[in-house]
Amino acid sequence: MAKAKGYSDENLSVRLADRYYRPEESSEDFLKNVEKIGMTVAHMCYQCGTCTGSCPSAPRSSYRIRKFVRRAVLGLENDALTDPDLWLCTTCYSCTDRCPRDIAPTDIIMAMRNLAFKREIVPRNFLNTVQFIYKTGHGVPNNDVNRAARVRLGLEAEPETTAKYPDFIPGIQKILDHYGLKDKADEILAEGQ
């Protein structure tokens, strides 16, 4: 990240910021954490670009999976986790399928997203999914229009899931509570208001 110079004119300070990369700005643990959570050998990347070449998001945005892997290797945690492009990966796994160094770039993104969440950096839609799952057991819960349609089809209004057996929901909530996920999601959503 560029370091603004302490000039009296703040605009100039920022515009002329020192853009050198220096190892001091690397986070030692970032690569280790990303590799541990993603279960992949990010440090083996030789920046061939096959991943970005395979990516459906790259041609329509500034998202470059190759650069995210580079950031992991160089420990540029802030740059990676605060980049909004982090959330443009559709997890199609084309990059992972083709990577010649046998790395899973998608899993590097997932690991970074996990780390971002820990820093409370996460788009709201993900938190909404957590809420739905906590409440109903489903990311896309049943609704009345659907219930009526199901009955017309000869199915039961509620499918055989937690929809029909809500007594399974406390168990699910226990799992989520074990990780404190619901509380964290609530917290972040509240801050956002």
Added chain:
Amino acid sequence: MADEAKSQKPRVGVYICHCGTNIAGSMDIKELEEYSKEIPNVVLVDEYQYMCSTPGQKKIEEHIKEHNLTGIVVAACSPRLHEPTFRTASKEGGLNPFRFEMANIREQNSWVHMHDRQGATDKAKDALKMAVAKASLLEDLYPKSVPVEHAAMVVGAGVGGIQAALDLASSGIKTYLIEKSPTIGGRMSQLDKTFPTLDCSQCILTPKMVDIDRHPNIEMMTYTEVEKVEGYIGNFDVTLRKKARGVLTPAEAEARGIVGGGCNGCGDCEGVCPVIKPNPFEMGMAPRKAIYIYHAQVVPLIYTVDFDSCVKCNLCVDICGDKKAIDLEQEDEFVTVKVGTAVLAVGYELFPIEKKTEWGYKRYDNVINALEFERLICASGPTGGKVIRPSDGEVPKRVGFVLCAGSRDNTGIGKPYCSRFCCMYSLKHAHQIHEKIPGAQPYIFYMDIRSFGKMYEEFYYRIQDEGAKFIRGRVAKIEEDPITKNLRVITEDTLLGQPVDIELDMVVLASAVQPTAETTHVRNLFGISCSGDGWLLEGHPKLNPCGTTTAGVFLAGVCQGPKDIPDTVAQAEGAAAAASIPIHVGEVELEPYFAMCIDDKCAGCGMCIDQCPYSALALVEKDGREVMQVTEAKCKGCGTCGGFCPGGAIWMQHFTTPQIVAQIDAFLLGGEQ
């Protein structure tokens, strides 16, 4: 076996090497010295910084006489390094060199126990005790010299095999040059131009091919394969299968009494043959008949019948007429030759790049591999040197070259290694497109440009100057337009940080190279290992790149690892030089680890005979009964018979049962661990 020294009580000298800090840094030398003084039979203990140095060796030489030593133990590095050094020192000191025993306290101790000083020291004590136990029982042994046959064999007649054969033959050695295909020349014959000089490949090779054909010391045997290899260095008995060619050479015709007959390469037979097959020399892009030659410059110029596709219509026999060169009833012939050494130069093939499905080889018409490109652009190729698209015969203007196709690949599908010469030939191909097709635009998709050799970087400079577009990105995938059959190469220009989608008329994949399908069989016949990447294993990657761990067998060319023509020729010359040494010396010394039969104990049961992997044992009659006898020249001292003999009648010299038991006892009864 009765040994004067045996009646004498053993007097062993122990030398402990510091090896700088390699050993001394991990264990306590002083403690080892004190311990050694207490070991039974030890009469002298000494230590030195570098035992292998001149002063170190001098110690051994002088102490033998001074202290009347019967055995020497040096605790130092691996015997693979300095066993010969200390054996020689012992010999210089007047002691039989096989009374020397080495204790490896470096590779097998200090180098792997660097963080356990006491543990390493204790382990070294055990090693010393065991070595002294053995040294106390070592005996005088004398290496056996065997004569070396004044002949050599080269398997594979590409440029590597050709060069090795020429060098061996020119030094006065009768050389058998064995080639499985009907002609010599190998891959180099298939190439159009060679980098960086842009010489015509066939033009610079054919003089050597002619030299082979004419050389009085070379017996060129094409369409021949190695069937069996027996023996050992200096005395290899190689059985060759001369595959049935169906066509007689003039010499073969004469031997059958046909005057003025044999094949003269006229080609009339080819003209009438009704069977058409793909020509592998042209990468399947041109036809050949069931009776064929690969191309106009084959050596020897003799036709070959492909009996798998021949329908025995006899039209060729008829038109050959009085020359009577064609014999459709010919069978494979076996011949055994004796050679002193052999050079393997069995070359390579291209990795089946269709396995990397993202690039569409074999699915898309206009995606070809590098050898197919060579044949297209070669004037003697299927299109007379005109580069055309397979789909419609049009001349491509926009041609892409995909580097690292299947190389540097850790997915388990491709090869993990770099194939070394593809960067250079892709640059060459880009140049050729630029030169031959006005208005053409070559694209090179790369991760790195490895232009490592003499004048190679300058060649890269030139190609870039000529206007080839270099895009740094490994090709993610290739798509084909179903109507135009044009290709779209999708990758990222990593230097721009932008994905690119480039439409091209033709794409050439610089596929990885790999050992041929037959390499495994051939190397097993000669007893050669391969390394983890599949290529044949050299003796030592730095210090013995042309040899192998099998005495008398050498390697040349890509079969040992991907390399370009200059390196192939250099290695071939090195292999030839190394292969000629035992032959010129005339004899070779075999280490005296032979098995020995104790007649008194031998029951003549003969069960050991078949156990021997080297056929070194036989039953002979002695004093009216049958006992086993070892042919020492064939024996490798592997110990199979010694371990097997139910009567304990077989004695493994230098690894006798008493010696081994003494080592075990030294360790178990009183070892430190």
Added chain:
Amino acid sequence: MSGKAHQYAFFLGCIAPNRYPGIEAAAIKTSRNVGIDLVPLKGASCCPAPGAFGSIDLKVWMSMAARNLVLAEQMNMDIALICNGCYKSIWEVNHKLKHHDELRDDVNEVLKEIDMEFKGTIDVRHLAEIYYDEAICGVAKLADSVTTPLKGVKIAVHYGCHLIKPRKDREFEVEAVGDTENPMWMEELVGALGAEPVQYRNKMQCCGAGGGVRGYDIAHALDITNEKLINMNEVGVDAITDICPFCQLQFDRGQIEIGEKFGMEWSVPVLHFSELLGLAQGMSPQELALDLHGISCEPFLNKLQ
């Protein structure tokens, strides 16, 4: 494999039962006609959505998926499912936990709190790959079950992503299913129904919905979908078929959203393979709740000869 032959615990996921129930009804009925019995899996939850949920915390994702697996283990039955996203969660977590002791121990520590334990005793398969597997069904048997062939229509196959990618983390009984660059097995299944499968540019591309992108930046997701629609339109199709209800949602509702956001009007019917199979086996549009689709299936139904 455990449980009775050709009997599977039917994992429903979310979008099929709760938005396209016709897929659920079709899957149960049509699979029975080829000798497959889809048994209700009581109490299953969201798989959970691998992109939307895994992005938050992979450990929780694994624990939730494991809970669903244990429900089937308790039935002593392999799982069959009809959604690529569910396949990733259910099959992959099953595979991961079977092969990594530390992960399994971590997950079981959490499951212990609800008296469950992952044992790794069952397998997971996608219904589409089961249809292609001759050991259980196969193309010929599927074709035999067809009573009203879908003649006269061109159908584009959208494979989706999570069933087959990445190939190194997948193990299929039938090798052809695992081809990630140019598979043809779904086309064979479509052909078995009597329809004409068509090839289009970049057919293996993602629909754009996954990884939470549909929720995070819908325009971006829709642009990816739009690219696929343009490519399909280039060769002319009467319908799109998919094996993932999330892809189905993205293509179906997505066409309406693309009209609203980009001004490009599309009306290509989108049907899950189970719905197609239902039509081919004589189920009516009503029995398949095709009226719930965003894009009307009428043109497609009318074109069927």
